Amino acid sequence: MFKNTLYFDVSDTPKIEELWNKISVEKTSKAVGYYNLPAEGEKLLLDIGVWGAGIRNVENIVVIGVGGSSLGTKALYSMLYHEKKASTPNLYFLENIDSVTIKKTLKSIKLDNSLFLLVSKSGTTLDTISIAKIVMVHFGIFPGDKYFGKYFAVVTDSGSALNKFANEYGLKSFFIPKNVGGRFSVLSATGVVPLTLCGIDTAKLLQGAAECQDDFFSRKISDTLIKKSLAYTVKSGQNINVLFSYSDIFRDFNAWYVQLWAESLGKKKGDERVGLTPVGLIGAIDQHSFLQLIIDGPKDKSVTFIRVENMTEDMPIPDISLKFLEKTNLKKGIGAGQLLNEQAIATMKSVLNEGAITDEIVLAKADAFHAGYLIYYFELLTSLCGLALEINAYNQPGVEVGKKILLDKLGK
């Protein structure tokens, strides 16, 4: 189903137990809320179902949000798009205050067939609210208009400015639990609302996450994850962590991982600066790009390979021979998915030859269940690395300075 094989070992048993205790305490403390999101899914799905039954049929769901408000949703949508029925709404994202992209997206949708979801945990993300204003003016629909609540809904913290705005103008609010940070929030309303509305099997998604939770907290898979976090954090010298994901469907998952990793694990610790640097690669494409650096460059990189054992609707590579190009001929009956898997395996061997900290994650299928498992798995790994580094993985103090400089200059 979901298999993570480590091609290295960490035998420091006391440290393993220490981390196990720390994460157990953190989960129980309720200070960090994402651990328990799978259990809250049922109530959320019911809420979406009841509300969804009362809204008009739309063809497009448009998420207006950035960072933790969009990356996880995008990751899952791309990973599971091949499972989506053509009759369910499409998902669009307005993430960047970039006129080129905004115009392109607004050109391809109409107000009547769209629902806009404003997603912002704090409720006052400058980019998000600015884009929302552009959308309002573009379509000529404003707060106070009779049908405003038919076109907009919000996902935010209970009691946030955005929640108050929604209440004032009759918009539906979905809530992100207070103790769940933006980048850990994809299995909350942040991701579950838009994905459910687009027909993704979010019940299965949450089941997958719940199974990962069980497997971890029953200690079935905890040592694997703890060993990984120790390999990355305890003076390994390999503090660039490469995620080499085989299939285009993981491109947005990589971007989600990069945020999760970089924003959680890059922190000041007194006078010290700690941090692990994430790099997301797509196989087989990036064998023709970044791989050379991993193989021959400095030994400062660990590499995790992700591959899907059974690709959906695999297609055969035709057993035809092209004159002068015979050296590319493969054995009969090999499918594209199999070739992709074998590329991953061959590349992994060549990376192992060079002594990098290497491990391999194999998903039996690329479906909602496995996607949920994968998401929760990487969240656990991130928490463990934070605990091993003895930093707060859940804040982001460094990004406030730039925001202040900007608002001092442009704010009213």
Added chain:
Amino acid sequence: MFKNTLYFDVSDTPKIEELWNKISVEKTSKAVGYYNLPAEGEKLLLDIGVWGAGIRNVENIVVIGVGGSSLGTKALYSMLYHEKKASTPNLYFLENIDSVTIKKTLKSIKLDNSLFLLVSKSGTTLDTISIAKIVMVHFGIFPGDKYFGKYFAVVTDSGSALNKFANEYGLKSFFIPKNVGGRFSVLSATGVVPLTLCGIDTAKLLQGAAECQDDFFSRKISDTLIKKSLAYTVKSGQNINVLFSYSDIFRDFNAWYVQLWAESLGKKKGDERVGLTPVGLIGAIDQHSFLQLIIDGPKDKSVTFIRVENMTEDMPIPDISLKFLEKTNLKKGIGAGQLLNEQAIATMKSVLNEGAITDEIVLAKADAFHAGYLIYYFELLTSLCGLALEINAYNQPGVEVGKKILLDKLGK
């Protein structure tokens, strides 16, 4: 027009002169051919024009190629898409042996309105030829068929197996000069053929590159580039190089840069392993992702900011106030493009505060001329870093091991 401001200085004049001499020799030697591509553009454009006049009208150009055969073309197409006329063909890419993407692309095109370009310098890239076979079977068109040459053309080395294949079956071949490596080849037929066919102003593109060449080899901008390369390579400790590009149009440019940098600059040098690690970020999105790590994490990163002074068709941020969300209100008359620029400036200030090696590239416009300048500029910088590190920036010996493992297992 194109302005690169360094917020650091390197005063080691002898080293600057040494690098200047080395790159001058490399250019003159003709061993490295990309330096002179702008001058060869006129002949190439003529060739494309003559051939293009004789081909049928198509709606889609499909590049089948990977790495150096696709990344540069994709970078320029994305950067210049907003300039493209709706009546010119669209460009598609088949880069990955991934059934999900291949199916999706093949579904959206028809044989009759498409032209397939097989791009491979060596001519025998396994992924590329396997995808070509899938395309042939999908559309039921094969070498030897009467109209085969109407649907396929190739870009490759003169005399390669793919060139021989093309000659055998009456396909047009465009050539990449022998002394131009794949990842340095975007200003050769690799990029210029598909982009010209899609109506991109490749004459202006090559003019921009030519201007960069002149500016550099007349020493107008050489010291800036040499200082950058010295800052990155001479024991700076900041050997992760972040490119923070403000606008979604640079997403594929970042991917091109990552290949160029990683594959050129990650090399074994006797027993030593050297290499600079590239990271591509998009502003303002990644302010909500990777930025935290740059600000508070280890001081192992340099940061280059790229922004466009005058964004095409900028749109105003509406001067409306939303109840409870007033703290996001901006001064009247600010456009999305201006906000994006100010975000870049504010973020750069916050990065400078933390003492990272920082510089800023400002393009007056995102047009073909500036895109050509930018491409050539980064190629020069890569060559300089290679010379400073005393490695061969133009080979990629590390990726052969995995290819051999794969072919031993799956090859006929």
